[in-house]
Amino acid sequence: MLTHCSVEKVNQELTVNMNGQRRIIKIGSSSLTSPEGGLNKKQLAFYAAELASLHRQGHEVLLVTSGAVAAGFKVIGYESRPKLLHEKQAAAAVGQALLMQAYQEALASEGIRCAQLLLTRPDFTTRGRGRNAMMTIEELLRQGVIPIINENDTVSTDELKFGDNDMLSALVANLVGAGQLIIITDTDGLYTADPRYDPNARKIERVEEITGELMSHAGGAGTSVGTGGMRSKIEAARIAMRGGVPAFIGRVLEPGELQLAADGRGKGTYFDSQKNHLPVKKQWLGFHSTPSGRVAVDEGAKNALINGGKSLLPAGVTEISGEFHPGDVVEVTDGGGKLIGRGIVNYAAWQLRAAAGLSSEEVRRRIEVNRIEVIHRDEWITLA
Ligand SMILES: Nc1ncnc2c1ncn2[C@@H]1O[C@H](COP(=O)(O)OP(=O)(O)O)[C@@H](O)[C@H]1O
Numbered sequence: 001m002l003t004h005c006s007v008e009k010v011n012q013e014l015t016v017n018m019n020g021q022r023r024i025i026k027i028g029s030s031s032l033t034s035p036e037g038g039l040n041k042k043q044l045a046f047y048a049a050e051l052a053s054l055h056r057q058g059h060e061v062l063l064v065t066s067g068a069v070a071a072g073f074k075v076i077g078y079e080s081r082p083k084l085l086h087e088k089q090a091a092a093a094v095g096q097a098l099l100m101q102a103y104q105e106a107l108a109s110e111g112i113r114c115a116q117l118l119l120t121r122p123d124f125t126t127r128g129r130g131r132n133a134m135m136t137i138e139e140l141l142r143q144g145v146i147p148i149i150n151e152n153d154t155v156s157t158d159e160l161k162f163g164d165n166d167m168l169s170a171l172v173a174n175l176v177g178a179g180q181l182i183i184i185t186d187t188d189g190l191y192t193a194d195p196r197y198d199p200n201a202r203k204i205e206r207v208e209e210i211t212g213e214l215m216s217h218a219g220g221a222g223t224s225v226g227t228g229g230m231r232s233k234i235e236a237a238r239i240a241m242r243g244g245v246p247a248f249i250g251r252v253l254e255p256g257e258l259q260l261a262a263d264g265r266g267k268g269t270y271f272d273s274q275k276n277h278l279p280v281k282k283q284w285l286g287f288h289s290t291p292s293g294r295v296a297v298d299e300g301a302k303n304a305l306i307n308g309g310k311s312l313l314p315a316g317v318t319e320i321s322g323e324f325h326p327g328d329v330v331e332v333t334d335g336g337g338k339l340i341g342r343g344i345v346n347y348a349a350w351q352l353r354a355a356a357g358l359s360s361e362e363v364r365r366r367i368e369v370n371r372i373e374v375i376h377r378d379e380w381i382t383l384a
């Protein structure tokens, strides 16, 4: 199967689907701050002008920006980017205000208003909160305001974190049904190896599907202020693609380059959206929900779920961990503990412990359950 184009094939094949006018732009710390800490205001003003230009072209523009920790740590008195959670939170609390002030001033000089949205993971994993965030964003866009989004670092503990803002940008892109996700970074796209270390690394212009081989090309962060590196950007692109949103990862350094990135002519790598993208319910299940437990299944059930498009029946269940109730999301693994997917479970954990390994007939005789399927195929997503 074709995974990514050869470097020779390049641009003429860029038939990226970018009909939607709604663009999510993600800017990383390394593009906005200096390694010693503090905002690079000139650079930030440049991006603001690029956003303004895109906005004037009639696009609905949403910005996901990092930089709060990097902007704030020096002001607090830390010598380098802090590692401890409470220090990062303190730095972000200082830096976020500086970051917003800088965007607000820069965009105002372009005649554009902006708004701050600070989100945490539960804003996506709890359906009502996700809807509220979406309604707010919709109203801001209707009023011509650019929403500026960052993680709410002050209240995010490690378990609640998105991981990094690359992931946040993909979740936002799916939430608002964006036409394109543009991840701006300090390198002009994805290479076959980290170009900092491998002079023979070749650029990949276009990706149709993200495979394990492609993931293996990607390394960690390039600078002391960046966090996720190329790997987290590809993960973000994967989530956007599965949600039907095409993505771009690359560099925007000269005036007009953001528009070029939006037009399919940017300096970076383009990721196609998948034709059979997931319906919203399955996106939520796969990428936004928080599993309450784990269910291991045997090989027959694994095959039925992944290849047969079938529901999971009690007979295929071998192990249960965690406490869950009907309607909760559980992770499903194979016998070796490898994740194969997630689904909405119809049993409480205690019921499933009693039903595991039994035929459906036997289960009906012994336990009162609303549905015999442990997970119905319509409430299942394969993640293997
Ligand atoms: N295969 C690869 N192709 C391109 N860049 C890579 C690759 N692997 C690792 N990188 C590194 O990822 C860095 C970008 O990630 P990061 O430092 O987290 O930036 P940001 O702050 O923009 O999120 C690049 O500077 C680059 O050195």
Ligand SMILES: N[C@@H](CCC(=O)OP(=O)(O)O)C(=O)O
Pocket (backbone or CB within 6 Å): 027, 028, 029, 030, 065, 066, 067, 068, 069, 070, 092, 150, 151, 153, 163, 164, 165, 166, 225, 226, 227, 228, 229
């Ligand atoms: N919320 C953090 C984001 C950290 C982060 O993800 O950074 P990056 O890898 O530069 O996008 C901040 O604003 O500092």
